[in-house]
Amino acid sequence: MLDSVTSWASECSTCVVDFATSQLGVSVILAAVVFGAMQGVVSYSIYFERKIAAWMQDRRGPNRTGPLGLFQPIADGLKFVFKEDILPNHVDKVLFVLAPTLAFIVAFIGFAAIPWGGQLQIGDRLLNIQVANPDIGLLYLLGVGSMSVYGVVLGGWASNNKYSFYGGIRATAQMISYEIPMGFCILVIVLTMGTLRLENITLAQTGYWANGLIPQWNVFLHPLAFLILFITVLAETNRTPFDLAEAEQELVGGFHTEYGALKFGMFFLGEYAHMITSSAFIAVLFLGGWHLPFVPWAQPEATQWYAVLFKMGVLGAKICGFLFVMIWLRWTLLRFRFDQLMRMAWLGLIPMTLALFLLTVGLLYFDKHRSPVWALGGNAVILFVSLAYVAMSSKPITGRQTNMPVISEREFGGSQAEVSA
Amino acid sequence: MIRDEDIIEIREPTLSATERLYLPQILGGMKTTLLHMLRNLLGGEARTVEYPEQKRDLRVANYRGVHRLNRDEQGRVACVSCFMCATACPADCIHIEGAESPWEDREKYPVKFDIDELRCIYCGMCEEACPVDAIELTPHYDLVGRSRQEMILGKEELLSIFDETKAIKPRKNPRITGYLNTGDRDKPGGCDAGGCDSGGCDTGAPSA
Secondary structure, eight states, X not given: OHHHHHHHHHHHHHHHHHHHTSHHHHHHHHHHHHHHHHHHHHHHHHHHHHHHHHHHTTOOOSOSSSGGGTTHHHHHHHHHHHSOOOOOTTSOHHHHHHHHHHHHHHHHHGGGGOOOSSEEEETXXXXXXXXXXXXXXXXXXXXXXXXXXXXXXXXXXXXXXXXXXXHHHHHHHHHHHHHHHHXXXXXXHHHHHOOOOHHHHHHHTSSEETTTTEEOOGGGTOHHHXXXXXXXXXXXXXXXXXXXXXXXXXXXXXXXXXXXXXXXXXXXXXHHHHHHHHHHHHHHHHSXXXXXXXXXXXXTTOOSHHHHHHHHHHHXXXXXHHHHHHHHHHXXXXXXXXXXXHHIXXXXXXXXXXXXXXXXXXXXXXXXXXXXXXHHHHHHHHHHHHHHHHHHSSSOTTOOOSSXXXXXXXXXXHHHHHHHO | OOOGGGOOOOOOOOOOHHHHHOHHHHHHHHHHHHHHHHHHHTTOOOSSOOTTTSOOOOOTTTOOOSEEEOBOTTSOBOOOOOOHHHHHOSSOOEXXXXXXXXXXXXSEEEEEEEEETTTOOOOOHHHHHOTTOOEEEOSOOXXXXXXXXXXXXXXXXXXXXXXXXXXXXXXXXXXXXXXXXHSOTTSTTSSTTSOTTTTOSOOSSOOO
């Protein structure tokens, strides 16, 4: 009896170990770990956002809850949970509840396609440290990323409130405009790399140029595309200077005016999770993902468990860098006016990215698409031409009128004279 | 009729080439915020104060916080219950009940003197209206209470605020006692012409 139990137990434990070391097992474990870790990172990114804002404004920031205010995210989370969950009478009940849920879920499932740490060797098996490694990983991320606007739009629509509705409409118009340059930037990378699989895009960036001095990261190939993709990501995550969907001064709270308690918390977490997904996305596309030049642990050949952890740390550090820049920009820049936002997308970014796209196609035709000299030269030419055009055009990019005709004295005096006569 | 010479033409300054490019301006702004952040991280001082532990240095002379009711030299309430403050009050938050004074140097004194600190807008008009400088605003601003009733300060509370604050803000122009007997208190050589700092005007006892 006892023997049968122990044998069953040992069988079961080997079966558990088998499962844990299979690709499916790794994916499930990774999904759970990443989901949990991301919740923590999201709450603490809110804490750091407040801290950094305080430092930039010569304040102290949250410092009452625990040492250095470190328990502030926990207090905030508890507050979200324990507040009364109000469902206003005038809202579309189904969509009103669906919107924050959608914003939250969509922001988190994007993590599935991010290659976190190359490959892990257990015994003779090589396991991908990635929840899923689909052929169309890039398209998946792109699709999931664009779905994040549904939370905002549905929230604005379901609230049955004109300010929320304006917020939703603004978010839609902004998303439609900024998806175009974003798509072009991604196309540039897809054409250069020749693959949509994110792990392969990372692997293709692990080589070196110039006798092993410069890593083959795409940012050294197409810096302009990198910059524009970052700008469009800011727009897509509704961050300042593109946070018109929730412009407090104009729209009360924008799409989340009617939301409170946990539903607002989900919007909030979703926004920050989306920032993290987008940062990981840019890091994979342009900064070599988990690759770090000259460090043996961050090379594709290193498949030990500690190397995998190190690679995850490298990608995490790159994500944190992007998060910092996003926060930094938020506390530096003013919000765009809506027409400025549109002018920047349609008259600035789309022509530039279109030129970049044509450049890449041309380089591909002449088989120079992996040559940094040609790509960098092309980027520089496009940047220079665009800047020269902006500097010479009569209307600056902010839309400010510099050459407004002055009402002539004669016209003004004449009409006055007639009136008095 | 608007004359030509009255018209002022205002034009926006034209943008320079770098300002039109917008990017250099953004980078300039980012530099500013980053420098501020680094300065604060590397041991710089924040401009804020840690409120409950630390308090701002206020300009004691003219900060308009909680009211106090002044005492004269003999410790009596300085108010003569003339209702000038209650009349001047735009928020209608001062409630006085006057009665005949037990002292010889004035006609009336307040039996009740209530100020609703929640209604008060801290404009300081009562202080300006008071002919005997009995009501003054103090630098105290952290007044708290658990109920609305608690925030209505009575005569004794207002007097105790005077006791607390007279060290940091002495009664500036004590000229109450004796005016009844001297007649015209604004006459030359009186309080307004100086000599008040020495307390010469209000020796307390009736002079004539």
